[in-house]
Amino acid sequence: MNVADSERMAGLLKKIGYTLTEDADRADLILINTCCVRATAEDKVLGQIGRFKSLKRENPSLILGVAGCMAQKEGENLIKRAPHIDFVLGTGQSSEVARVVRSIELERKHFIDISNVSGQWKVESGQGSGSSSQCFPLRGGQVSTFVPIMYGCNNFCTYCIVPYVRGRERSRKPEEIFDEVKQAVAEGFKEITLLGQNVNSYSGGMTFAELLTAVDKIDGVERLRFMTSHPKDLSDELITAIAGGKNICEHIHLPVQYGSDKILKRMNRVYTVEKYLKLVEKIRKAIPDVSLTTDLIVGFPGETEQDFLETLDFLRAVKFDAAFTFIYSKRSGTPAATFDNQIDDETKHRRLEELMKVQNAISLEKNLALVDLVVEVLVEGASKTDDKIFTGRTRSNKLILFEHGNEQAGELVNVKISQAQTWLLKGNVIK
Ligand code: SF4
Numbered sequence: 046m047n048v049a050d051s052e053r054m055a056g057l058l059k060k061i062g063y064t065l066t067e068d069a070d071r072a073d074l075i076l077i078n079t080c081c082v083r084a085t086a087e088d089k090v091l092g093q094i095g096r097f098k099s100l101k102r103e104n105p106s107l108i109l110g111v112a113g114c115m116a117q118k119e120g121e122n123l124i125k126r127a128p129h130i131d132f133v134l135g136t137g138q139s140s141e142v143a144r145v146v147r148s149i150e151l152e153r154k155h156f157i158d159i160s161n162v163s164g165q166w167k168v169e170s171g172q173g174s175g176s177s178s179q180c181f182p183l184r185g186g187q188v189s190t191f192v193p194i195m196y197g198c199n200n201f202c203t204y205c206i207v208p209y210v211r212g213r214e215r216s217r218k219p220e221e222i223f224d225e226v227k228q229a230v231a232e233g234f235k236e237i238t239l240l241g242q243n244v245n246s247y248s249g250g251m252t253f254a255e256l257l258t259a260v261d262k263i264d265g266v267e268r269l270r271f272m273t274s275h276p277k278d279l280s281d282e283l284i285t286a287i288a289g290g291k292n293i294c295e296h297i298h299l300p301v302q303y304g305s306d307k308i309l310k311r312m313n314r315v316y317t318v319e320k321y322l323k324l325v326e327k328i329r330k331a332i333p334d335v336s337l338t339t340d341l342i343v344g345f346p347g348e349t350e351q352d353f354l355e356t357l358d359f360l361r362a363v364k365f366d367a368a369f370t371f372i373y374s375k376r377s378g379t380p381a382a383t384f385d386n387q388i389d390d391e392t393k394h395r396r397l398e399e400l401m402k403v404q405n406a407i408s409l410e411k412n413l414a415l416v417d418l419v420v421e422v423l424v425e426g427a428s429k430t431d432d433k434i435f436t437g438r439t440r441s442n443k444l445i446l447f448e449h450g451n452e453q454a455g456e457l458v459n460v461k462i463s464q465a466q467t468w469l470l471k472g473n474v475i476k
Pocket residue numbers: 198199200201202205206207208242243275
């Protein structure tokens with residue numbers, strides 16, 4: 046979501062004459078778009094703000110801004126702590142970035158606006174009239190891109206800061222989304238990921254399944270993905286839409302967060318292990334080749350060794366293709382931060398390691414089962430370390446490396462898998 050917001054803000058700033066640079070030391074404007082979902086992300090931002098102080102000393106006309114979730118959460122405190130920051134812009138005000146930068150260019154004084162957490166991107170996408178409210182996101186990459194379909198979240202999981210810093214759910218209108226997808230396709234993007242904190246509770250005038258099916262019909266969308274789904278909202282209609290889709294990829298990222306009912310309840314995830322397992326069964330029956338990935342948190346307050354062992358058993362039962370595993374991060378302002386029985390760091394780290402060990406073995410087993418199969422791969426380009434090796438993604442969203450022939454980024458090729466590792470596959474292009 047932050048990548049997509051950054052691309053939009055870069056698009057707005059381009060309209061007032063700014064271009065992107067890789068070199069912060071020579072920048073006229075530095076905008077840090079922040080995340081506060083974990084403490085480590087916030088610490089990184091504070092480190093960066095500190096680092097930019099000397100740049101500001103050398104170049105007093107440099108404008109330094111902080112946007113995004115941490116800006117929303119901390120507001121004025123950021124400027125009190127680091128007065129060399131020029132502006133702080135909350136999540137609901139991102140679409141105002143160009144106006145704010147313009148005013149600071151004219152009059153150097155601190156600017157803070159975190160007033161409207163549920164603000165919408167006022168900008169319109171698409172090839173419309175060219176009014177000043179239009180924004181063309183400055184998209185990174187050349188093959189895959191994100192199109193946000195909704196903002197905010199209503200779920201209030203007890204560990205999560207998102208509903209407080211991103212506000213309640215707001216869905217974009219379907220026409221706006223279709224326009225933006227067409228615009229991305231016209232720019233050459235082949236793969237579109239529809240984005241939202243909880244995409245399957247989309248409510249912009251049609252269901253998410255209907256929206257997905259409609260986007261699947263847009264010419265030039267060669268692959269369609271979405272994230273992220275809350276298990277409670279993953280409907281039968283959506284499963285049918287994925288199973289019957291033309292270019293909807295057979296991959297569902299379905300964060301479970303934990304594998305014991307006691308902790309799921311304390312997290313306010315509103316499903317049980319049994320319900321989740323039944324959902325997985327239903328998905329696999331309807332979409333046999335589906336790849337399932339998840340997010341898991343260890344060290345949640347009150348987690349016992351028994352809860353943790355249940356989670357390991359749960360992982361062995363589901364056999365996810367991959368899991369993104371995190372240590373619980375205490376976020377002030379969330380209910381879980383006040384819960385008793387916070388877990389000590391040593392136990393958290395030990396459990397994380399054990400969890401990863403179990404999941405890595407499963408991921409490897411799942412990948413080994415693919416050896417000798419031929420899969421469709423969307424070519425991404427040369428690998429960072431060896432330009433003779435190209436990388437791409439399978440429809441199931443697995444990273445695959447292959448020796449480069451005449452393939453071009455954005456092309457769909459067939460690759461026979463020859464080797465499997467925990468996090469990637471290797472293979473050869475089949476002509
Ligand atoms: S559904 Fe996701 S974004 Fe919303 S509160 Fe829960 S964890 Fe946070």
